[in-house]
Amino acid sequence: xxxxxxxxxxxxxxxxxxxxxxxxxxxxxxxxxxxxxxxxxxxxxxxxxxxxxxxxxxxxxxxxxxxxxxxxxxxxxxxxxxxxxxxxxxxxxxxxxxxxxxxxxxxxxxxxxxxxxxxxxxxxxxxxxxxxxxxxxxxxxxxxxxxxxxxxxxxxxxxxxxxxxxxxxxxxxxxxxxxxxxxxxxxxxxxxxxxxxxxxxxxxxxxxxxxxxxxxxxxxxxxxxxxxxxxxxxxxxxxxxxxxxxxxxxxxxxxxxxxxxxxxxxxxxxxxxxxxxxxxxxxxx
Amino acid sequence: xxxxxxxxxxxxxxxxxxxxxxxxxxxxxxxxxxxxxxxxxxxxxxxxxxxxxxxxxxxxxxxxxxxxxxxxxxxxxxxxxxxxxxxxxxxxxxxxxxxxxxxxxxxxxxxxxxxxxxxxxxxxxxxxxxxxxxxxxxxxxxxxxxxxxxxxxxxxxxxxxxxxxxxxxxxxxxxxxxxxxxxxxxxxxxxxxxxxxxxxxxxxxxxxxxxxxxxxxxxxxxxxxxxxxxxxxxxxxxxxxxxxxxxxxxxxxxxxxxxxxxxxxxxxxxxxxxxxxxxxxxxxxxxxxxxxxxxxxxxxxx
Numbered sequence: 001x002x003x004x005x006x007x008x009x010x011x012x013x014x015x016x017x018x019x020x021x022x023x024x025x026x027x028x029x030x031x032x033x034x035x036x037x038x039x040x041x042x043x044x045x046x047x048x049x050x051x052x053x054x055x056x057x058x059x060x061x062x063x064x065x066x067x068x069x070x071x072x073x074x075x076x077x078x079x080x081x082x083x084x085x086x087x088x089x090x091x092x093x094x095x096x097x098x099x100x101x102x103x104x105x106x107x108x109x110x111x112x113x114x115x116x117x118x119x120x121x122x123x124x125x126x127x128x129x130x131x132x133x134x135x136x137x138x139x140x141x142x143x144x145x146x147x148x149x150x151x152x153x154x155x156x157x158x159x160x161x162x163x164x165x166x167x168x169x170x171x172x173x174x175x176x177x178x179x180x181x182x183x184x185x186x187x188x189x190x191x192x193x194x195x196x197x198x199x200x201x202x203x204x205x206x207x208x209x210x211x212x213x214x215x216x217x218x219x220x221x222x223x224x225x226x227x228x229x230x231x232x233x234x235x236x237x238x239x240x241x242x243x244x245x246x247x248x249x250x251x252x253x254x255x256x257x258x259x260x261x262x263x264x265x266x267x268x269x270x271x272x273x274x275x276x277x278x279x280x281x282x283x284x285x
Numbered sequence: 286x287x288x289x290x291x292x293x294x295x296x297x298x299x300x301x302x303x304x305x306x307x308x309x310x311x312x313x314x315x316x317x318x319x320x321x322x323x324x325x326x327x328x329x330x331x332x333x334x335x336x337x338x339x340x341x342x343x344x345x346x347x348x349x350x351x352x353x354x355x356x357x358x359x360x361x362x363x364x365x366x367x368x369x370x371x372x373x374x375x376x377x378x379x380x381x382x383x384x385x386x387x388x389x390x391x392x393x394x395x396x397x398x399x400x401x402x403x404x405x406x407x408x409x410x411x412x413x414x415x416x417x418x419x420x421x422x423x424x425x426x427x428x429x430x431x432x433x434x435x436x437x438x439x440x441x442x443x444x445x446x447x448x449x450x451x452x453x454x455x456x457x458x459x460x461x462x463x464x465x466x467x468x469x470x471x472x473x474x475x476x477x478x479x480x481x482x483x484x485x486x487x488x489x490x491x492x493x494x495x496x497x498x499x500x501x502x503x504x505x506x507x508x509x510x511x512x513x514x515x516x517x518x519x520x521x522x523x524x525x526x527x528x529x530x531x532x533x534x535x536x537x538x539x540x541x542x543x544x545x546x547x548x549x550x551x552x553x554x555x556x557x558x559x560x561x562x563x564x565x566x567x568x569x570x571x572x573x574x575x576x577x578x579x580x581x582x583x584x585x586x587x
Contacts, residue, residue: 016486017494021396021409024389024457028412031454035427036415042430090320093313104572105317111561112324117515118537119554122546123327123342130330130343158324216422219517219538227542233422233518240426240522249430256423263420 039260042253047246055247055254065235069258072231075146075221076214079153083210084203086154087161091202092195094162095169106166110159117156121223124155145225152224153214160213161206168202204273212263232259328558335551342545352552364540364549371536375514378445378532382452383509389453390460391502395494397461398468413458424454425522432523444525451523452513459512460505467501468494 046052059065090109094100112120125141128148132140141148172195180194181187196203218233232255239252331342335353339346355362359369393409400406416424428451435441471494479489495502517534524530531539540547546554 015399015401017399017490018396018401020392020490021394021400024393024396024461025409025412027389027453027457028393028409031428031431031450032412032415032424035424035431038430038434039423039427086320089316093317096313099310099313099317104568105321107568108321108565109324111565112328113515114511114561115328115554115557116533116537118517118534118541119331119546119550120327122537122541123331123554126342126545127327127330133343155324155327212418212420216420216518218422222538223541233420236422236426237521240429249433252426253430256426259420259423263418263423267418 036260039253039256042250043257046250055250058251059254059258065255068230068235069232071146071229072215072233075149075153075231076211078150079157079214080207080211082150082154083158083161084165084206087158087165087206088199088203091162091165091169094166095172106162109162113159118219118223121152121156121220124152125223141224141226145229148224149221149229149231152220153210153217156217156220157210157214160209164205164209165199165202168199172198201274204270208266208270211266215259215262328554331546331551332555332558335548335555338548340544340548342551352548356549356552362549364547367531367536367540368549368553371531371533374530375532375534378448378452378520379510379513382449382456382513383506385449386453386456386460386509387502387506390457390505391464391495391498393457394461394464394468394501395490395498398465413461415458416454417458417462421455421516421518425451425519428454428519429522442525443523445530447523448520448525448530451519452509452516455516455519456505456509456512459508460502463505463508464498464501467498471497 043055044051044053046054094103094106094109100106125148128151129139129141132138140151176198177190177194180190185193215231216233216236218231218237221229221231221234236252236255236259239248239255334342334345336348336350337344337346338349338351356365356368359365393413397406397409397413400409428447432441432443432447436443441447475497476489476493479493480486484492515534516532517538520532520535521538524532524535537546537550540550
């Protein structure tokens, strides 16, 4: 009896359940970590594998690239702000149990996502063009490509902004809001002093959920501007496209690293704001 | 006298408050429906113009069902063949990738949860977050570089396999984060009881842990399929370079490079939209019925 128990204890020292993560760990090492290290390696080498900083110089000496990076920021930031301005009231109303029984309306907002986003973007493009052509006599995507891109991105990423805000609104402390209005705050003050501070974690995750993907979604930019306007995503894609030279992958890697750095900054920024609005939330959602 | 006046005032104020609340409610509902109409308008637009054969979406060329008949005339129409081919590829990739992501991701989540060494646990948790926070295009080009190198060294060309790998990378973190909360909710004594009663580790895993976390596994699987179906960027950089292999995303992108949607694609979208509308109406009716049930069963019966 004692011997078998001892044996059992000995075998149980091998952490069977813990060992189950081995295939996962191997997969992630091969296909997530290794590729990222390859980007790092490519960014600092030339086609023969010799260390060089030329790729960085190629990227940053071109004023065109600077313009594209700047415009990407303008587009992404405007998209994020507009998305939150639209999503905030929608989320607020959807979280009202009297108006939205069983949360069915939330699903109705998410359902269009089941249709491929390229198709939806093209539909939006022809709709916007048709509308502006009949009203003002020009095509929006031809005359004002930047505005058209922002409209396209807001349309595609609005659900991603609504969801985190909605989840946050469900958790609002109703008594605090009522207390504020009972103590004489007008509706505007109630919003500024209670509701908005309490939803900051939701606003932050809505902002990251829209800001980061807008930078890389070059398909929307292509379609909404008839391939006339570039964002960072297009630049990277061009360097990895079909007609490339040996060195272009290395230059594209530099741009990918730049993007990684931007993402890193926005995560740090997110964490900083999150610490102030001391609500706990799960993960990056 | 003064008291009566103030009572009247209170009544008036209350009435005004009620009217205000009503106006607020109506405008809130109006706002929601306006937003919904705007969200669905592009789809409605495509649906309307799926009933005309004019090549430009937005120009009416007489009512006809031609787009639908050519869409289902798979043998005789090149566009229809391309569409259904892309649909088949998309579904195939989504199913295979979701299956692999679910198996690897579930095992990974269980493993991470029961790891004893803190640093390993934290490292794996961090690695899980990478594909979620990383820009899709960076993930895509990093895999592209990897497959350029594997093609040169071990002969792993860009093919269906690499495409599936790309989609597994996309989906696997979401499986892990769907399964994790279920593991946290699990009662740890169940597993120990099973072991004490003589089950082997594998038996305990399949009879205790997996049934308990099944809802999380299913959520992960469905999320994987959803992500895979809608993906463009990773598909574009990991799909086979030769042979004209396309998923819906890449096919639509290529087909609309110069102009609008091909007419058959409008019909295809309209059918998808009809299915979605059907689901929406079904959910609305079910929601209303559930609300009624709660009302008659719960609070209102005293």
